[in-house]
Amino acid sequence: MIEVRELVKNYGSKRVLDHISFDVNKGEILGLLGANGAGKTTTMNIMTGNLSSTGGTVRLNGHEILEEPLQAKKELGYLPENPPLYPDMTVKEYLKFAYRLKKCRLPYKEHIEDVCKAAYITDVYDRVIKNLSKGYRQRIGIAQALIGEPKILILDEPTSGLDPVQMLEIRNLITRLGKKHTVIFSSHILPEVQAVCDRVLVIQKGRILADDTPKHLEETLSGKKLKVCIAGPEREVEQALREVPGVLKVSRILCQDKRSCSFELQVEDETDVRWKIAAKIKQSPWLLTEITGVHLSLEDIFLKLTGKKEGRKQ
Numbered sequence: 001m002i003e004v005r006e007l008v009k010n011y012g013s014k015r016v017l018d019h020i021s022f023d024v025n026k027g028e029i030l031g032l033l034g035a036n037g038a039g040k041t042t043t044m045n046i047m048t049g050n051l052s053s054t055g056g057t058v059r060l061n062g063h064e065i066l067e068e069p070l071q072a073k074k075e076l077g078y079l080p081e082n083p084p085l086y087p088d089m090t091v092k093e094y095l096k097f098a099y100r101l102k103k104c105r106l107p108y109k110e111h112i113e114d115v116c117k118a119a120y121i122t123d124v125y126d127r128v129i130k131n132l133s134k135g136y137r138q139r140i141g142i143a144q145a146l147i148g149e150p151k152i153l154i155l156d157e158p159t160s161g162l163d164p165v166q167m168l169e170i171r172n173l174i175t176r177l178g179k180k181h182t183v184i185f186s187s188h189i190l191p192e193v194q195a196v197c198d199r200v201l202v203i204q205k206g207r208i209l210a211d212d213t214p215k216h217l218e219e220t221l222s223g224k225k226l227k228v229c230i231a232g233p234e235r236e237v238e239q240a241l242r243e244v245p246g247v248l249k250v251s252r253i254l255c256q257d258k259r260s261c262s263f264e265l266q267v268e269d270e271t272d273v274r275w276k277i278a279a280k281i282k283q284s285p286w287l288l289t290e291i292t293g294v295h296l297s298l299e300d301i302f303l304k305l306t307g308k309k310e311g312r313k314q
């Protein structure tokens, strides 16, 4: 559905995109994750034909954005970082304006109704935009992007500046939109990408650091780890755990419960080793009090990939 190849962008002698390539399949929700200045907006602006590239190509449903701009843009709904709203218009007037601007040919009344329903703005249809909350304004921006039934939605930081409730509403909305559209959205909020995306591209200084599912990315970087707490003599328990097939490494960790001892285990296969440990402890006089997976948050992964904390904005 989307094919981005070797995108390069220079501003004078400064290279801000350095050979970015990726594909997005039909129906996928892709998160573009990166710190402030990583190159997310630049990538999206080039993909939507709003900015020229120094090199590389972008194909939207087979149409190259510079060679066939009209056909390519018909495939596309775009929400820029600052939604292009006219605050003195009512929602009705604004959507009519966007409908005309896009030269949309779908039946006006039904289509606008559908778009308002999809973006959850039906109840403010006759209100003046400047009097609405930022959450509503963001959803009006999304409604504008939905006009013309584009197959692809590109949303630049759609939750930026929203309160936690509004953020959740937009995340839920993106998940629902993903059922009908191919969606790319950018964010610097890691749990958001984790919650919403099928795939994540981690981008830093104009380069792709990782292209993976949030879950696989986490597993790959964190390694498979278990936390095990057992009520029993520490040294003997440690030895017993080392003997369980599939356990690669056993490290003692601090234990909150004075009657137990705790260990972090590096293992080959989490589920399999859990069963084996449970079976082994059952045969002993000891008691298994906890066995849980240890997972890195995507935030830890991001810091691991980038190797530093600088440049992150909240």
Ligand SMILES: Nc1ncnc2c1ncn2[C@@H]1O[C@H](COP(=O)(O)OP(=O)(O)OP(=O)(O)O)[C@@H](O)[C@H]1O
Pocket (backbone or CB within 6 Å): 011, 016, 034, 035, 036, 037, 038, 039, 040, 041, 042, 043, 188
């Ligand atoms: N017109 C411009 N002239 C020079 N440098 C620019 C211009 N626009 C963007 N840049 C630089 O390009 C780099 C990437 O910027 P971009 O806006 O794409 O980052 P971003 O990941 O979207 O960050 P943000 O979350 O702040 O929007 C930054 O270093 C930025 O300073």
